[in-house]
Amino acid sequence: MTKTLIRNADVWTGSTDQLTNTDVLIAGNRIEAVGEAAASMAGEGADILDATGLTLMPGMVEGHCHPSFTGINEPPELGRIAPEEHMLLTAQNVRLLLDHGFTSIFEAASAKPLLGVTARNAIEAGMIAGPRMRAGSPEVTTTAGLGDERKRNIHQESFGLIADGPDEMRRVARECVRDGVDTLKINISGDEFVSHARAEITPLEDEELAAFIKVARTFGKTVAAHARSSQSVKMAVRHGVDCIYHCDFADEEALDMLESVKDTVFVGPAFGLVHNCTREGEVAGLTPDVVESMGLYRKFDATCATYHEIRKRGIRVVVGGDYGFAVTPMGQNARDIEHFVRYFGYTPYEALCCATQIGADLMGYGDELGKVEPGFLADLLLVRGNPLQDVSILQHQDNLAMIMKDGRMHKRPGAGAGRSGLIAAE
Numbered sequence: 001m002t003k004t005l006i007r008n009a010d011v012w013t014g015s016t017d018q019l020t021n022t023d024v025l026i027a028g029n030r031i032e033a034v035g036e037a038a039a040s041m042a043g044e045g046a047d048i049l050d051a052t053g054l055t056l057m058p059g060m061v062e063g064h065c066h067p068s069f070t071g072i073n074e075p076p077e078l079g080r081i082a083p084e085e086h087m088l089l090t091a092q093n094v095r096l097l098l099d100h101g102f103t104s105i106f107e108a109a110s111a112k113p114l115l116g117v118t119a120r121n122a123i124e125a126g127m128i129a130g131p132r133m134r135a136g137s138p139e140v141t142t143t144a145g146l147g148d149e150r151k152r153n154i155h156q157e158s159f160g161l162i163a164d165g166p167d168e169m170r171r172v173a174r175e176c177v178r179d180g181v182d183t184l185k186i187n188i189s190g191d192e193f194v195s196h197a198r199a200e201i202t203p204l205e206d207e208e209l210a211a212f213i214k215v216a217r218t219f220g221k222t223v224a225a226h227a228r229s230s231q232s233v234k235m236a237v238r239h240g241v242d243c244i245y246h247c248d249f250a251d252e253e254a255l256d257m258l259e260s261v262k263d264t265v266f267v268g269p270a271f272g273l274v275h276n277c278t279r280e281g282e283v284a285g286l287t288p289d290v291v292e293s294m295g296l297y298r299k300f301d302a303t304c305a306t307y308h309e310i311r312k313r314g315i316r317v318v319v320g321g322d323y324g325f326a327v328t329p330m331g332q333n334a335r336d337i338e339h340f341v342r343y344f345g346y347t348p349y350e351a352l353c354c355a356t357q358i359g360a361d362l363m364g365y366g367d368e369l370g371k372v373e374p375g376f377l378a379d380l381l382l383v384r385g386n387p388l389q390d391v392s393i394l395q396h397q398d399n400l401a402m403i404m405k406d407g408r409m410h411k412r413p414g415a416g417a418g419r420s421g422l423i424a425a426e
């Protein structure tokens, strides 16, 4: 079995807000030892890395990822990309995510059926490079909901799979199960980007959500929901949705309901898109007037207030920010960790936990991913600098000296990576 000994790293195990200078031994795809014993257990022939001056930490988890979103300005653009080309663009994105230190991604929805499933299968088969992946269905929505861009006079596809009424919900959900998804995604509320169904409108009805979730339970699938309105958050909790995204306009009652299920539910703000539209939108033609007319400044403020409250109540939050639009280029994903600190009141340690172990919990890996501990899967980063002091260092590829996924080097540290120089094979 291949063994790698990482010596003298400043280790962030994920369990405390401190770094510990020590050694870590990896055997096969798992961490075998952390601490003084690691060196003596390495044995002959181990690959030895001197990580002096570098921080070793768990790989990051993107909890709201759209690897098949390809830098688009508007959702209908996704409908115009041929499936064959779209698959190649998706493969490019999953590699890009791993290149940026994301060793796991939870797909919050695929832009077309089978893009995520095929990417996940290709990664697992070793055909393409990419993170561990939970594949999502497309966003299931109703006529006139988020993801329905059809017009009476112009046929155009978008990213939604449209179903109306419980019977169609059952059929569409079962088709996605047949495709091989891990997660079924449903849009409960509208969105500021839909002129006739804004964020605080809730197009989906209880019977439709109930039918959808019953299929998920029958087949043992995770359910993720787009839920911006307060009503949609309450519906999601009542019906037992596993991961409730956004929750921007959750009122006191909705927050109480979320808190009541905090041991089983995950939430995720997907804040990157809101942030970039309001702060950096001009690159995509979003002038301040347009942003104001879409109500995005108001949404920005609502999201910040909601997540301060969600943090205080100890509800589990995953990192991930709707990257993959022109205004949110793929690869910037780690910016959301800094947003948690800057806008939601998280300490760097708390935000890093969201980006590692809480994401790993959402992925379904329980107690074997997201920490640097014996027995855990070896998804690891060596980082220049201390992310517990400055989480923004994780946004720069040059600071990622090593990226290891499942015990294999995706990016191997080069000479001079640490203060003492790196890689000294013995």
Ligand SMILES: [Zn+2]
Binding pocket: 064, 066, 108, 270, 322
């Ligand atoms: Zn999304």
